[in-house]
Amino acid sequence: MxxxxxxxxxxxxxxxxxxxxxxxxxxxxxxxxxxxxxxxxxxxxxxxxxxxxxxxxxxxxxxxxxxxxxxxxxxxxxxxxxxxxxxxxxxxxxxxxxxxxxxxxxxxxxxxxxxxxxxxxxxxxxKIREQRTEDTFDMLYRTKFGDEDYDKVKVLREWLQSHPQKSDLRAFLLAQDPYSVKR
Structure with a gap:
């Protein structure tokens, strides 16, 4: 051959x-x-x-x-x-x-x-494609947020994902003014 x-x-x-x-x-x-x-x-x-x-x-x-x-x-x-x-x-x-x-x-x-x-x-x-995609997003987020902020938000995200009241916590975080009945 x-x-x-x-x-x-x-x-x-x-x-x-x-x-x-x-x-x-x-x-x-x-x-x-x-x-x-x-x-x-x-x-x-x-x-x-x-x-x-x-x-x-x-x-x-x-x-x-x-x-x-x-x-x-x-x-x-x-x-x-x-x-x-x-x-x-x-x-x-x-x-x-x-x-x-x-x-x-x-x-x-x-x-x-x-x-x-x-x-x-x-x-x-x-599995290789998924790992490479994850690495790409990690690099993009690090570039966008900076290392320190990205590390902080990852810790917050992990805590939020495992919290039993995650829906209420998300609503609180996303509300423009969580202490007002108007918004």
Whole structure:
């Protein structure tokens, strides 16, 4: 098979880890991983269970879409975590993942080597989008209110949300003059 990344190398049988069979490009060093082979390897290596750590290391990431080396169809680019812009390429048509040279090590260093199949799920991808959206709003509010005021209003909001009389308290806070019968 021809390499989807460099398009000059050929994919040959190799191992990322002991008994973890992949096809590696003899040109760019990328790896074609079938999820079926990954799951077999993972079942025998529970030490690679998911560890929640920040992924800050970024490698070279191909901007253009890659074609699946098996089906020839365009692969989806999926984020691995919210802390990085790095993405892996996934071919749903054959259940394969293209890992650029160094991406397996990035997954290992990030505690995500045991979660490759989980990263491919819509649930994981949705969680990343929600976390990034929350971070964006946090930054916008901090910019608008300033750090000190934003921290204060967050404490007030948390207290108000948990208070049994939150509706009455909101009405009191929003009233132009809570001590007047006219307004």
């Amino acid at each position: 021809e390499c989807p990344k460099c398009q000059t190398g050929n994919l040959t049988l190799s191992y990322l880890e002991l008994f973890f069979c992949v096809q590696t490009c003899n040109g760019c060093g990328g790896n074609w991983v079938l999820i079926e082979d990954y799951v077999k390897w993972k079942d025998q290596h529970p030490e690679y269970a998911y560890i929640d750590v920040d992924v800050t290391e970024d490698l070279d990431d191909a901007v253009k879409a890659l074609l699946c080396p098996s089906s020839g169809l365009i692969m989806r680019k999926l984020k691995i975590a919210k802390e990085t812009s790095h993405r892996i390429d996934y071919s749903a048509s054959v259940g394969g993942v293209w890992l650029d040279n160094g991406e397996w090590q990035l997954l290992k260093n990030s505690g995500l080597a045991g979660s490759l199949n989980t990263i491919l799920t819509e649930h994981w991808q949705l």
